[in-house]
Amino acid sequence: MPRPAASPPDTIAAIATAPGRGGVGVVRVSGAGLAAFARELTGRDPQPRLAGFTRFLGAKGEPIDEGLLIYFRAPASFTGEDVIELQGHGGPVVMQMLLDRCLALGARLAEPGEFTRRAFLNGKLDLAQAESVADLIEASTAAAAQSAVRSLSGRFSQEIHLIKDALIDLRMLVEATLDFPEEEIDFLEKARALPRLASIREQLEGVLDRARQGALLRSGLNVVLAGAPNVGKSSLLNQLAGEDRAIVTEVAGTTRDALRETIQIEGIPLHVIDTAGLRDTSDVVERIGIERTRRELERADVVLRLVDAGRPGETEGGTDIDLDLLPGVECITVINKIDLCDLDPARVEHDGRVELRVSAREGLGIDLLRKELLRVAGWHAHGEDVILARERHLLALRAALAHVRLAGDQLSALELFAEELRLAGERLGEITGEFSADDLLGVIFSRFCIGK
Ligand SMILES: Nc1nc2c(c(=O)[nH]1)N(C=O)[C@@H](CNc1ccc(C(=O)N[C@@H](CCC(=O)O)C(=O)O)cc1)CN2
Numbered sequence: 170m171p172r173p174a175a176s177p178p179d180t181i182a183a184i185a186t187a188p189g190r191g192g193v194g195v196v197r198v199s200g201a202g203l204a205a206f207a208r209e210l211t212g213r214d215p216q217p218r219l220a221g222f223t224r225f226l227g228a229k230g231e232p233i234d235e236g237l238l239i240y241f242r243a244p245a246s247f248t249g250e251d252v253i254e255l256q257g258h259g260g261p262v263v264m265q266m267l268l269d270r271c272l273a274l275g276a277r278l279a280e281p282g283e284f285t286r287r288a289f290l291n292g293k294l295d296l297a298q299a300e301s302v303a304d305l306i307e308a309s310t311a312a313a314a315q316s317a318v319r320s321l322s323g324r325f326s327q328e329i330h331l332i333k334d335a336l337i338d339l340r341m342l343v344e345a346t347l348d349f350p351e352e353e354i355d356f357l358e359k360a361r362a363l364p365r366l367a368s369i370r371e372q373l374e375g376v377l378d379r380a381r382q383g384a385l386l387r388s389g390l391n392v393v394l395a396g397a398p399n400v401g402k403s404s405l406l407n408q409l410a411g412e413d414r415a416i417v418t419e420v421a422g423t424t425r426d427a428l429r430e431t432i433q434i435e436g437i438p439l440h441v442i443d444t445a446g447l448r449d450t451s452d453v454v455e456r457i458g459i460e461r462t463r464r465e466l467e468r469a470d471v472v473l474r475l476v477d478a479g480r481p482g483e484t485e486g487g488t489d490i491d492l493d494l495l496p497g498v499e500c501i502t503v504i505n506k507i508d509l510c511d512l513d514p515a516r517v518e519h520d521g522r523v524e525l526r527v528s529a530r531e532g533l534g535i536d537l538l539r540k541e542l543l544r545v546a547g548w549h550a551h552g553e554d555v556i557l558a559r560e561r562h563l564l565a566l567r568a569a570l571a572h573v574r575l576a577g578d579q580l581s582a583l584e585l586f587a588e589e590l591r592l593a594g595e596r597l598g599e600i601t602g603e604f605s606a607d608d609l610l611g612v613i614f615s616r617f618c619i620g621k
């Protein structure tokens with residue numbers, strides 16, 4: 170929703186391309202009256218939305234660089250304000266000189282996310298779309314990027330609007346009936362209020378489920394490899410990563426520091442953490458490493474508890490993980506080194522606990538392990554359906570669903586029924602930014618990179 174601006178906005182500028190050297194670099198400027206700004210910079214009048222080859226001039230008319238200038242006249246721009254882009258040669262020094270020139274012409278340095286924030290405030294994007302801009306830039310897998318693009322195009326927002334509209338329709342009916350109390354019961358029948366409420370609930374549940382999948386796609390899972398020394402944790406990390414990342418030796422106590430490697434399975438980022446083997450030791454360095462293992466275990470979503478197939482009970486002075494200390498953490502027991510005792514790769518389940526038999530060194534049973542990781546992660550979605558949600562969206566969806574469920578319990582008190590529907594709609598409005606406080610916007614946009 171566009172908001173009226175009190176006074177003309179400052180002109181902001183930033184280098185929009187990544188730091189470092191590249192073929193082309195872009196300085197972006199947004200504000201009011203930028204045609205004059207462009208004239209000072211190039212010595213000629215810019216043509217809206219035409220990329221013109223020009224020289225970019227310094228204060229004394231000396232050339233800083235030559236490149237393309239694009240002038241987007243408000244409101245037809247990314248931010249909805251006048252925007253100019255200086256597309257110059259992509260070196261850090263020349264980019265900084267172009268930026269300094271813009272600052273000298275009256276622009277100030279943009280804050281992180283400020284261009285996108287202005288796009289939001291000018292009604293070019295809603296809040297969920299603005300967030301998806303950052304998610305797209307940060308996406309660590311192609312699947313996550315595709316989901317972010319769908320949100321950017323407004324698919325997620327549209328679904329939220331549809332549910333919100335259904336809530337409003339139902340509420341209007343209820344409020345109309347409030348004036349005729351004797352007809353309340355009739356109303357519920359005639360307006361098919363209950364089936365309509367049930368349908369809204371189902372839609373919300375569906376969106377929430379797909380959003381949970383998206384949250385997984387967005388942030389991934391922490392998978393911690395833990396167990397006694399020498400059971401093959403580092404070998405398993407290397408096998409999952411497909412390259413030699415961790416040092417592997419036959420010496421117990423090789424890994425000292427936790428090592429983190431992000432892999433992906435079907436587009437889900439998994440942050441696999443190799444840790445120091447657990448045992449009582451007098452070695453100072455190793456003790457600190459083991460302390461770190463325990464910290465990683467506390468942050469884990471999934472623990473792969475490794476055991477040596479040849480010596481299942483025995484831990485070479487090592488200690489096993491105390492699962493009781495890790496409530497809510499999924500644990501998969503991985504029996505490693507099956508090649509040494511003629512076992513086949515397998516997935517075995519007893520007492521609800523899953524055990525996988527693998528050989529990290531020979532690469533046996535690794536596919537089973539990958540599948541199992543997806544299963545415990547709760548991944549069951551198919552590409553198109555996933556909504557790349559943030560924690561903020563999940564909270565709002567859950568709260569909206571709770572209000573819709575409460576409404577179902579309030580059929581004998583229509584005022585309360587209507588109030589729950591109103592609250593549910595309000596929570597959904599938070600997602601698209603219709604009811605967002607300034608401090609929330611501050612938090613969201615400050616996490617963007619500069620120039621975005
Ligand atoms: N050079 C360049 N590439 C870029 C961007 C940019 O700002 N500059 N973008 C920055 O993120 C993204 C593209 N996003 C954009 C979104 C809207 C408009 C824009 O001019 N919108 C106008 C006109 C639309 C039209 O003609 O159909 C508008 O919305 O009114 C431009 C870029 C990615 N690529």
Ligand SMILES: Nc1nc2c(ncn2[C@@H]2O[C@H](COP(=O)(O)OP(=O)(O)OP(=O)(O)O)[C@@H](O)[C@H]2O)c(=O)[nH]1
Nearest residue numbers: 398399400401402403404422423424446528529530
């Ligand atoms: N035969 C066989 N040997 C393995 C297998 N996995 C690991 N090993 C060997 O076991 C030894 C220890 O492997 P690592 O991966 O370093 O074990 P770790 O659990 O990381 O050990 P620490 O870092 O000391 O805690 C190495 O000699 C590996 O080659 C396997 O599947 N089969």
Ligand SMILES: [Mg+2]
Nearest residue numbers: 402403423424
């Ligand atoms: Mg190791």
